[in-house]
Each structure stands twice: as C-alpha cells, then as structure tokens.
Amino acid sequence: MNALSPSFLAARWALYLDLIRWSRPAGWLLLLWPTLAALWIAAGGFPGWHLLTVFTLGTILMRSAGCCINDVADRRFDRHVKRTAQRPVTSGAVSVKEALIVGAVLALLAFALVLTTNAPTIWLSVPAVAVAALYPYAKRVVAMPQAVLGVAFSFGIPMAFTAVQGELTAPGLVWGLVLGNLCWVLAYDTEYAMVDRDDDLKIGIKTSAITLGRWDVAGVMGFYGLYLLLWGGLGLTLGLGLVYEAGIGLAFGQVLWHYHLIHTRTREGCFRAFRLNHWVGAAVFAGTVLAYWR
Template sequence: MLNRLRQRLPLYLDLIRWSRPAGWLLLLWPTLSALWIAADGFPGWHLLAVFTLGTVLMRSAGCCINDVADREFDRHVKRTAQRPVTRGALPVKEALIVGAVLALAAFVLVLTTNAPTILLSFAALAITLAYPYAKRFVSMPQAVLGVAFSFGIPMAFAAAQGGREWSLAAINAAVPPQAWWLMLGNLFWVLAYDTEYAMVDRDDDLKIGMRTSAITLGRFDVIGVMAFYAVYLASWAAIGRSLGLGRAFLLGIAVAAAQALWHFTLIRRREHDGCFKAFRLNHWVGAAVFAGVALDLALR
C-alpha cells in the first residue's frame, strides 16, 4: 500500500499542480485580506491555519474535478494535453478519490470554526463542482470561477464574526453587506487574470468549441482585462475606505494598480508568452492588496 502510494505520489502532485503555487495564492490573498478586515487585525493562528490550509486543499480538489471534467477537451490543447488524467496516466476514478479526500480534509478544517462558516462551505463546494461544466453553457465561465475563487471572503467574515446558530439569519448577522461587495469586486479580478489565461489557449479553444471570456470579448479582450482590473481595484478601494482603512491600504491598492498597468504591456500584443506571464504573476497583485490591508490595521 505504502509502496503504491509512493509510486503514485508524483502523479497526484502533478494532478493538483503542486509545482505551480500561483493558483492557490490567487485564492489565498483575497481570503486573508477579508479575514484581517473581519477580525480588525491579526485573526489568530487557528483561523489563519484553517483558511490557508483550506485554500490549498480546496484548490487542489478543484484541479482534480476540473481535469476529470475537461479530459476530452484538454487532449486537444497543447498546454494541457499532458495532464495525468488527460494522457491516461491516472484513471478517472482515482483522480476523483484524490479530490474527494482533499475536499473532506478541507471540510474537517471548516468544522473547527462555527455554524455560519460550515453552512457557507456547502455553497462553496457546490460552486466548485459546477465551474468545470460552466464552460459548456456560459459564454463567460470565468464569472463562475470568480464566484468560486471569491467565496472565501464571506466565509472569512463568517468565521471571524459568526456564532453558533444554524440559520440564514446567523449568516446575515456574521457577513455584512460590505463582505458581499468585496466578493463581487474580487470577481472582476478573477475575470481579469483568467481572461489573460484564456487568451493563451484561444486558438485551441476555438477549434474544440470551448467557451471563454477571451473568445466572447474578441478584439476587446485587452480593453476588457484592463476594465476588469479597474473595477476590482476601484471597488476594493471604496469599500476599504468605507470600512475605515486608510493610507497604507490605499498604498497597497496603488502598488496593485501599477502591476495591472505593467500587465497591459504584457498582453497588448496578445502573445502567448506575455499573456501567460501576466496570469502567472497575478498573485502579486493580490499580495499587494493584502499587504496594504494588514499594514493599515497593524498601524492603528
């Protein structure tokens, strides 16, 4: 048993993109920003561990589900053709078992929080399961991904401010309107970086009939990406100010905006390498915003 697990481990690590941490960092930074805001500063080691480990586990579980759902499409895309499930190195059933174990481990972490957070985790799981199939029916599936990648924000507020009551009223009490607005604003950041990602595969996606924001936006893709960045940063700046965040926070927003402008220079010619580089480095945008939030609250 242990020998087999040791032999399969490289495949499992490839399945969950272990060597490419940018994916889970894109989820982590807005979640931690929300957690710091909700807790009015450092949230404590317990919640920090729950949301950091939970983010890694759920993103990894999502990779398993996505690769199973997209295996017939991925074999026609150069960048994804060698994924373990796609090339047949890992059976579908085994990949789903790995995903289920990871999701279960994340749920065990959630169980150590409170009732509102546990209730929200079921909605988060449903959206995670739905996203891989949205590409068949939705012209901009990146919006569905945006909801999935942003759901850690209301969960962070629920964990920091929630109680023991199992009800929708308890969720409403723990998660203020600003949290949902932060989630909506973050969705536009996901639209920005995942459109950059989709621009890399546009030619292959057109051949196989996949729907993406890059295809939907057409020649307005670059303008669309920059507009998404602008909505994200402007909305977070406005909401942050309404929550009492000050100059250090706005400095973080400014650093993030400078990076977004740099990304424009990478994607404006729609070259594959430039678009992929912009996507891959996007986690630094989120890191700048989080740094602004954490520093601002620390200086109070």
C-alpha cells in the same frame, strides 16, 4: 512493479502532486490572498492562529481538489490543447477514479477544517463546494464561465466574515468585496483564456476571451479597474488609510505592466501576466495587514 514498493509509491505520489499542480502555487495564492484580506478586515486585525490556519490550509486543499475535478471534466478537451495535453488524467497516467478519490479526500479534509469554525461558515461551505464542482462544466454552456470561477473563488470572503463574527454583520461591505474579487478573477482568468483561445475555438469551449473578441484587452483592463476601485473605495470607507491605499497603488502599477504583457496578445505574454497575478493580490493583502498593524 509491486504496488507497495517504494519506487511505485513514489511514482504515484509524484503523479498526484502533478495532478493538484503542487509545483505551481500561483493558483492557490490567487484564492488565498483575498480570503486572508477579508479575514483581517472581518477581525479588524490579526484573526488568530486558528482561523488563519483553517483558511490557509482549507484554501490550498480546496484548490487542489478543484484541480482534480477540473481535469476529470476536461480530459477529452485537454488532449487537444498543447498546454494541457500531458496532464495526468488526460494522458492516462492517473485514472478518472483515482483523480476523483484524491479530490474527494482533499475536499473532506478541507471540510473537516471548516467544522472547527461555526454553523454559518459550515453552511456557506456547501454552496462553495457546489459552485466549484460546477465550474468545469460551465465552459460548455456559459459565454463567460470565468464569472462562475469568480463566484467560486470569492466564497472565502463571506466565510471569513461568518467565521470571525458569527454572521454577516456588514453585508454591503462583504458583497462589495465579493464583487471586486469577482472582477479580478475575470481579469486574470481572461488572460489565461487568451493563451488557449485558438485551441478553444477549435474544440468548442466557451471562454471570456472568445466572447470579448477584439475587446479582450479592454475587458481585462476594465475588470482590473473595477476590482481596484471597489477594494480601494471600501478601504476608504473603513478608514484603512494611506498604507492600505499604497497597497492598492502597488497593485495598480502591476496592472499597468500586465497591459504591456497582453496588449499584443501573444501566448507567452498572456500566460506570464496570468502567472504574475498573485503578486497583485499579495500587494492588496500586504496593504491590509499593515493598515491594521498596531
């Protein structure tokens, strides 16, 4: 097939969209909601269209770039896992070189957006990219690599504060939000790991689901609890009021539903709980926006 023919280009485009999980937006929504909530808190309300655009597009681009890196790093493992065996890099439909080029282009586009902010935010983006790139390899050596993912998925919070304020003027607040978000990532990514636990045990990958063992469900619920307590408590100290706490309450109601989905540890239930998690973050974000509505 001619490499410049419309049909060839359409086929490659479809593969690249599959590579970055374009049809599965739950992944970037999990990253987006806490970042935007932090942006609203840092600005004391609507942060302006410029920063809203930068952080929304930047989040989507970086999550997509992360998918490329992850699939290259895990291509030899993914072929042994039923859920991931047909990913473009694993199946050979997209070469390693292609995937890395796509990931690099997306990361550069995200960095170009960051360059429109300020120096502290630009500097924070460097370790953010480094941690995101290291995460796929953490599964070889770290007992709970989901914590590394939690750090990577939380960098948007301090970056939101520096983008708005030029510096971290309230470090206790910022790192409290980061710690809470890290706990949320541990909760939902452990649910995700529970789906593939049998396959991961066979191929030797380390995950929080394996490390926690029979305490996996209790661990997930504990992480959820810490997340909501930290974000709920910080909302009280900021005086965000009942509207914000209603968002926390709505998120808590969803967490109880997640317990119903995962307590029997079925693949279907755990995967459904993971995929629904972006609604937990959406509830907290909605409460944040409404609390600052004037």
